[in-house]
Amino acid sequence: AQTVTQSQPEMSVQEAETVTLSCTYDTSESDYYLFWYKQPPSRQMILVIRQEAYKQQNATENRFSVNFQKAAKSFSLKISDSQLGDAAMYFCAYRSGKETSGSRLTFGEGTQLTVNP
C-alpha cells in the first residue's frame, strides 16, 4: 500500500520570503501522480500543482514549484514570494497510475503554513 508522509506539522514564513514544504511517499509503482492541495481557513480544498511521475521536469505554477526526486521518493513544494493568502493547510497526495486503482488519492497528514506579515 502507498503511504504519504508530511514530516512538518507546522511551518511559518515571512511575507515575501520563500518556504519549502516536504513530502515523501512510499510506492513500488513506476507510474503515478503526485499533487499538492491547499486548504485555507475557508475549508475549500484547492488543487495547487500536479506532477506526473514519468515527467522529469518539475512542475511549476506561478509562485509554486515542486522538487520531484523520483529515486528518493520525495516531492517538496516551494512557495516563492509568500503572500498572506498562502496561509493554509497544505496536503500532499499520491495517486496510482493504474486504471484499476480507480480514483483513490492517498493524502498526507498536512502541513499548516503560517505567513507572518
Added chain:
Amino acid sequence: DAGVIQSPRHEVTEMGQEVTLRCKPISGHNSLFWYRQTMMRGLELLIYFNNNVPIDDSGMPEDRFSAKMPNASFSTLKIQPSEPRDSAVYFCASSFRGIWPQHFGDGTRLSIL
C-alpha cells in the same frame, strides 16, 4: 463559474435521523467525488462518479451510506440512520475528464448528536 456548490454548509442532527448532503458540480465536469475529512482519518474518498455512473464506491463505509447522481448537475450523499461517528466534514469535488479532483466545494460540516 460558481464553482462546486454544496448544501447545507452545516448540519446538526440527532442520531438515527436521515441526512442528505447535496452537490452541484461545475457545469461541464463529468467526474464527481465525495470525500470525508476527520481529524483521526484525514481525507478519505467515499465514492467517485464518471459520467453519472459510480466507478469506485469502495470507500463507502457501510450500507448506511448511499450516493446517487441522477444527472450531470446533481449528486446526493445520504446517511440513514446517522450515527455520532459519522460526524465529519464532507466534501464534493468535480473535474473535467480527470481522474483526480480539481475543484472542491466548501464542504458540509456534519454533526450527529
